[in-house]
Amino acid sequence: MRKYIATAAAAVFLSACTPDENPKNVILMIGDGMGPAYTSGYRYFVNDNNRADFRPTVFTQTLVGNASTFPADPDSVTDSAASATAMAAGVKTLNGAVGVDADGQPVDSVLKHAKQAGMRTGLVATSEIYHATPAAFVAHNANRGEKHAIAQDFVNQRHNDMPLVDVFLGGGRKYFDHDETALWQKLEADGYHRVDDFGALENAAGKRNLVGLFADSGLPYAIDSDVPDRLQRMTRAALASLAGSDEGFFLMVEGSQIDWCGHNNDIACAMKEMGDFAASIEIVLEFMKANPDTLLVVTADHDTGGPSIGREGSYRWMPKVIRQVRASQGKLKEVLLESEDIAADWARFVDFPLEDDEIASLVSAQQYSRETKARDNDPKSLYASIADIINRRTGTGWTTHGHTGEDVQVFAAGKGSEQFRGNQDNTDIGKKLIALVRN
Ligand SMILES: [Zn+2]
Structure with a gap:
């Protein structure tokens, strides 16, 4: 077992401290x-x-x-x-x-x-x-x-x-x-x-x-x-x-x-x-x-x-796009899983409209998630598709x-x-x- 040794600087601070100087x-x-x-x-x-x-x-x-x-x-x-x-x-x-x-x-x-x-x-x-x-x-x-x-x-x-x-x-x-x-x-x-x-x-x-x-x-x-x-x-x-x-x-x-x-x-x-x-x-x-x-x-x-602020070689991060998202990705998934009109239901919670290819990927992920009851960490799941759209649009990378x-x-x-x-x-x-x- 590794034993942690306090830094010398911390030891000085501790010994320098007296109750009179303590904050209330x-x-x-x-x-x-x-x-x-x-x-x-x-x-x-x-x-x-x-x-x-x-x-x-x-x-x-x-x-x-x-x-x-x-x-x-x-x-x-x-x-x-x-x-x-x-x-x-x-x-x-x-x-x-x-x-x-x-x-x-x-x-x-x-x-x-x-x-x-x-x-x-x-x-x-x-x-x-x-x-x-x-x-x-x-x-x-x-x-x-x-x-x-x-x-x-x-x-x-x-x-x-x-x-x-x-x-x-x-x-x-x-x-x-x-x-x-x-x-x-x-x-x-x-x-x-x-x-x-x-x-x-x-x-x-x-x-x-x-x-x-x-x-x-x-x-x-x-x-x-x-x-x-x-x-x-x-x-x-x-x-x-x-x-x-x-x-x-x-x-x-x-x-x-x-x-x-x-x-x-x-x-x-x-x-x-x-x-x-x-x-x-x-x-x-x-x-x-x-x-x-x-x-x-x-x-x-x-x-x-x-x-990461920026991703995949693109020198962009778009906080104003983040501000257009008014629900958690989990809530979006719950709504879109039941949706008959993905673009319209998306627009209830997100202020940037979907591109055609984004709608197509959500429709196919919705079908996959309905059929397989995929977990959110499945890269083909509806959750992953929603996260991918928002992270790409905002320029946000994640490593884990x-x-x-x-x-x-x-x-x-x-x-x-x-x-x-x-x-x-x-x-x-x-x-x-x-x-x-x-x-
Ligand atoms: Zn944690």
Whole structure:
């Protein structure tokens, strides 16, 4: 087993840190799958290709460094579980492991350290709240697939006879409303307030212990959702709840579905998720104007999909075409699979009309998918045909349906942000955050 050795620079930062200099509030925001092409792409996406007069984005304004993401397993590209454990606990572990080291032993997260230091704690995600990234901050399990057991850790991992997480907002009703374990009833007995829709969330700002579960599993994609600003709403509500007292807080906010759009090689879906994530960062930066004693760190756990801006020798990337796509490729597939008039149904969701050869390829892929019930990763499937049209039209390349291992960017602002400058490992982020919440 490869043992990870902290860089000398990180060791200096850790020893230089004293509780007096610690920020009152620490906020970590993770764009799941948000490799460098996503932040560059997003900058083009919001700027109408007017390259002489770029508006800055939250990413250009706060970039401070980068981080390596490799897991403990030799020759592997990381998954979200190993990378989240690195950022939560400062420890390298195996893919699939949340909150345990490579030997399966539990490791304490920055959220737990914050709780033990008397701070309040929160987790926000657009995935299930017991999905790998948020799970690594509260649960201990060598297998991220053990979702029911991980959900139970939201009740069973405790400090001073209360659950570790004061406020958690996201998807994942399924296991909290499970009859046998009655997790929600246990949280209710601990004094938690529960909301299940965004209207009720607006009215729950003053609640000290708050659970918001807005879907049985993950929330709908922003591009398909009735609530496309769902991460912004949850971020605002978490801040309102956590900042309502003097203790200070640790909050992790995840833009979970950047990764899912990347797995699907769906650039319009990814840019919408980037928009919701970026706007959520802006909400935090606005909070920090009134609360300067706050640290914000933003990063990714890995890249997903290996997207490229430009493809196959063509020197073009067309964000204005991406903006003409108003549904995820998955939703387009569902509609076109049943369609009797592909061009007309396409036009309900996409503002560029199809060429004749594109219609012909969709018709034949529709027939193939109806006859074979082809999976989306079958290159002859209707899904693949839709993805191919959108990726060609926009000039977007993809190299995989999985993750890629290049370094991710690190963004930071506020008190202590200088500690995250330069080149670091994802475990250094965890170690620095833990030092900053300890007192
Ligand atoms: Zn992923």
